[in-house]
Amino acid sequence: PLVLGIETSCDETGIGIVRGTQLLANTVSSSMEEHVRFGGVIPEIAARAHLEAFRPTLRQALDTAGIELDEVDAIAVTAGPGLAGALMVGLSAAKGLALAAGKPLYGVNHLVAHVGVGLLDPAEHHRPGGIGTAENGTAGNGTAANGTGQSGMRELPQNSGALLVSGGHTEILRVGSLTSDVQLLGSTIDDAAGEAFDKTARLLGLGYPGGPAIDAAAASGDPQAFRFPRGLTLPKFEGSAQTPGKHRHNWSFSGLKTAVARAVEQFEAAGKPVPVADIAASFQEAVVDVITAKAVRAATEHGITTLLLGGGVAANKRLRELLAHRCADAGIELQIPPVSLCTDNGAMVAALGAQLVAAGTAPSSLSIPADSSQPVQRISV
């Protein structure tokens, strides 16, 4: 199916177009610049920016794909989770387009879309001349594990799971089917991984958004310079495989943030320069170590043999490296999307929409609401 995907859950206005698992266009306009001086996304500014960016972004995506709206089989849109006002803009636009063009509407889950982007054909990410994705990432080492089903769509192997690491979520999932069966195995009990990156970057004076800034600063730092805490790793939280503790597969990142703050204070109190690169590298190592260790263990204990990585933090170089290493050791096939498809975009929404169409899922009603706290288990609405 030829599907248009619309994403407006945060500060990216994204329009993506796919044909089955083939990526035809992925146009993203971000209002990030307008939020920099506030150190975080201001919802009202984001919503207005979506209104302004929507039509040019849509036009550019259609031109890139070389299609007109009349040709699409369906329109998919992020229904949640995200900022209510920002979601409303995309959802309203999607409903209007669906009604005007007489196309079915699919309201989809943003988190599942972050995972579903991994089903796009990796060859397309590397097509010379580009498709609006500036950066080529590694397509992971497990792409061969995807079968092509009767619908012509790439399908998930049996016993698949997903690690979702984004600005607002950190979750380990069992994925029976991307269109009908996603279960939560563990999650953060406080900050999300991306949130920890953003808060720590602010503390270190590295600006916003913090993830890419820490990723870059860490490159010249020593990851062993400081030993920052790995949350919820004590035996009382984890228990054993036979008698799992309550937080065996959960994460906590708030203690880590406090530990970084204390380290910075100590240098400042002593009148010494803060070793920003070393702290950034050591912080990143702590986050990535605990994310990957717990994810791989949860996957192993739940019989997961193929793991899809998704979400903005999946762009992190050290995370991609250490997770690949640990999955290989554990005999788990890992699939990592290209960096350009990790942060918010419309292609991921279109990709999940195409899967829903191919699976014969019923379209959404034109009266669906935006759900700012939509849980990951609710794949489409």
Ligand code: ATP
């Ligand atoms: P959610 O998907 O949970 O609703 P979101 O859509 O705001 O949240 P994403 O776009 O998925 O979040 O990811 C943005 C987050 O990814 C930010 O916190 C950002 O700092 C982080 N991030 C982006 N690039 C990197 C990187 N290279 N290393 C670490 N973190 C990164």
Ligand code: MG
């Ligand atoms: Mg963003």
Ligand code: FE
């Ligand atoms: Fe996101």
